[in-house]
Amino acid sequence: MASDHTRSAILAAAERLYADRGFGDVTLRDIVAEANVNLAAVNYHFGSKDELIAELFVTRSIATNRERLHELKAAEVQGGGRAPIEVILRALVGPTLRGCLGPENQRSTAARFMIRASIESVPPIRRIKNREIDHLRKFAGAMRRSLPDRSDVEIYWGLNFALAMAHHTIRESERLTKLSEGKCDLDDVEDVVARVVSVATMALTAGKVEAMAPARALARDAR
Amino acid sequence: MASDHTRSAILAAAERLYADRGFGDVTLRDIVAEANVNLAAVNYHFGSKDELIAELFVTRSIATNRERLHELKAAEVQGGGRAPIEVILRALVGPTLRGCLGPENQRSTAARFMIRASIESVPPIRRIKNREIDHLRKFAGAMRRSLPDRSDVEIYWGLNFALAMAHHTIRESERLTKLSEGKCDLDDVEDVVARVVSVATMALTAGKVEAMAPARALARDAR
DNA sequence: GATAGTTTCATACAACTGTTTGAATTGCAA
DNA sequence: TTGCAATTCAAACAGTTGTATGAAACTATC
Numbered sequence: 001m002a003s004d005h006t007r008s009a010i011l012a013a014a015e016r017l018y019a020d021r022g023f024g025d026v027t028l029r030d031i032v033a034e035a036n037v038n039l040a041a042v043n044y045h046f047g048s049k050d051e052l053i054a055e056l057f058v059t060r061s062i063a064t065n066r067e068r069l070h071e072l073k074a075a076e077v078q079g080g081g082r083a084p085i086e087v088i089l090r091a092l093v094g095p096t097l098r099g100c101l102g103p104e105n106q107r108s109t110a111a112r113f114m115i116r117a118s119i120e121s122v123p124p125i126r127r128i129k130n131r132e133i134d135h136l137r138k139f140a141g142a143m144r145r146s147l148p149d150r151s152d153v154e155i156y157w158g159l160n161f162a163l164a165m166a167h168h169t170i171r172e173s174e175r176l177t178k179l180s181e182g183k184c185d186l187d188d189v190e191d192v193v194a195r196v197v198s199v200a201t202m203a204l205t206a207g208k209v210e211a212m213a214p215a216r217a218l219a220r221d222a223r
Numbered sequence: 224m225a226s227d228h229t230r231s232a233i234l235a236a237a238e239r240l241y242a243d244r245g246f247g248d249v250t251l252r253d254i255v256a257e258a259n260v261n262l263a264a265v266n267y268h269f270g271s272k273d274e275l276i277a278e279l280f281v282t283r284s285i286a287t288n289r290e291r292l293h294e295l296k297a298a299e300v301q302g303g304g305r306a307p308i309e310v311i312l313r314a315l316v317g318p319t320l321r322g323c324l325g326p327e328n329q330r331s332t333a334a335r336f337m338i339r340a341s342i343e344s345v346p347p348i349r350r351i352k353n354r355e356i357d358h359l360r361k362f363a364g365a366m367r368r369s370l371p372d373r374s375d376v377e378i379y380w381g382l383n384f385a386l387a388m389a390h391h392t393i394r395e396s397e398r399l400t401k402l403s404e405g406k407c408d409l410d411d412v413e414d415v416v417a418r419v420v421s422v423a424t425m426a427l428t429a430g431k432v433e434a435m436a437p438a439r440a441l442a443r444d445a446r
Numbered sequence: 447g448a449t450a451g452t453t454t455c456a457t458a459c460a461a462c463t464g465t466t467t468g469a470a471t472t473g474c475a476a
Numbered sequence: 477t478t479g480c481a482a483t484t485c486a487a488a489c490a491g492t493t494g495t496a497t498g499a500a501a502c503t504a505t506c
Contacts, residue, residue, distance in 0.1 A: 006453080024346075028494065038455050043495060045453095119344055123247070133402050140402070156403040161422055164391030165384050172383070179356050179363070180379040199384055202429055203422040229483080251464065261485050266465060268483095447506100454501070463492075471484065476477100 007045045009035040015056055019112035023053070023122045050124040057125050060114055065135050067095040072142055085146045085204055089197045092139050092159075093166035097196070100170045101189045119171055147204060154204065162200035169196070230268045232258040238279055242335035246276070246345045273347040280340055280348050283333055288358050290318040295365055308369045308427055312420045315362050315382075316389035320419070323393045324412045342394055370427060377427065385423035392419070 013035035017026045028049055032039045046052040071091035075083035099111040117125050136159065143155050150158075169176065173186045186192060236258035240249045251272055255262050269275040294314035298306035322334040340348050359382065366378050373381075392399065396409045409415060 121342055136402055153406050156407050160399050161388050165387045168387030168391055176383050179359055183376050184379050195380055199426040202425045206425055
């Protein structure tokens with residue numbers, strides 16, 4: 001076990017390079033050069049390139065998930081088992097948004113890495129993401145408790161849309177800035193969180209979709 | 224020019240393989256094998272692998288964009304220059320959703336290819352996507368005309384969230400199905416379109432975000 | 447201070463990649 | 477038919493990739 005210095009140097013270098021240049025453009029040789037380490041060290045310490053990526057992603061994922069669940073649990077305890085839906089949604093999307101948005105120069109390497117992981121979906125990461133469902137189920141449960149009159153379908157759609165707005169905004173933050181000519185301020189993270197939470201709350205608490213049928217008919221007519 | 228047979232055989236085979244297995248796993252040799260064509264034919268007809276991918280993506284993109292603009296224009300003409308916001312949003316997200324969702328076995332190769340293009344963001348495609356902003360600007364304009372009392376910032380956020388819900392639902396359709404244990408029916412495309420349009424409409428027409436401050440304060444207290 | 451186990455290192459390997467080459471073939475016009 | 481351009485083809489090229497090897501260096505234990 002010795003010093004572990006090599007191991008952590010590889011992890012740090014890999015995360016930095018992946019964050020900066022993406023998975024496709026970074027080779028093991030780039031990583032070991034950045035880490036001032038021998039090429040064979042990667043396979044010695046991690047087994048393979050994919051396992052290195054997986055370890056990076058898993059580490060960051062559990063950190064985010066822990067943060068999410070911590071916020072959720074605190075809210076539910078305070079609310080006697082039923083947290084307000086806004087607070088649940090905030091616990092769901094807040095940590096990720098706060099980590100990945102904000103002024104570019106103070107965005108952490110970890111956050112930039114997670115953005116890459118969300119943009120360039122590489123096999124080892126995809127495998128891990130598929131196991132994230134149990135984690136989401138906990139939020140679905142909390143949402144159901146918060147909105148007992150809503151059907152499961154509505155809960156899941158609300159959850160889906162909340163994640164959609166958060167992740168898409170992160171992924172396409174550059175494009176939104178360009179499109180809006182800077183009018184949408186993505187550095188004001190708490191504003192973004194508030195917007196996402198607000199819309200998701202409306203999606204979950206407004207009249208059921210079936211009540212929106214008029215809009216549907218209207219659109220059909222317009223064709 | 225001769226027969227063009229080789230050229231279109233390559234395009235068809237490439238689209239099919241990319242749709243099925245993703246960009247990362249398909250080599251030129253796979254493509255020429257599938258197309259029963261010589262390896263050098265790709266570089267002869269397209270110049271490079273990236274240009275082949277770009278041509279595929281551009282073709283499909285203009286098709287979708289044309290469809291979107293056709294719906295939009297029709298609605299604006301009928302409304303005398305101002306289309307209802309629901310119809311605009313439907314024109315924005317409808318074509319993509321209809322192409323990429325629905326029963327798996329009847330999803331076209333083209334649609335499956337576009338899903339891949341949205342999941343695995345490969346360099347040539349990313350370059351093209353960045354030029355899609357002008358296209359989105361047309362929708363922003365229509366939305367502004369439809370909702371003259373809304374600020375630009377609100378319009379752009381609404382546009383962003385509408386695209387977010389549509390694209391994320393496509394990208395993560397498998398996960399949503401699994402998470403909801405099939406309760407969310409992604410094969411009912413028109414239902415999905417209606418949900419997305421309905422939430423986006425609420426986002427654009429409901430009270431301003433600032434009015435949501437209570438929710439924000441609430442969340443702060445809960446921490 | 448010898449030994450056993452861990453870690454580092456230079457180097458080679460084997461496979462795969464997109465691309466190029468130059469000759470063979472085809473199709474069409476004169 | 478002849479000639480010429482467009483197309484196809486087999487083969488090789490040049491580069492890169494992740495991984496494996498076996499010797500060397502180190503570290504801690506007895």
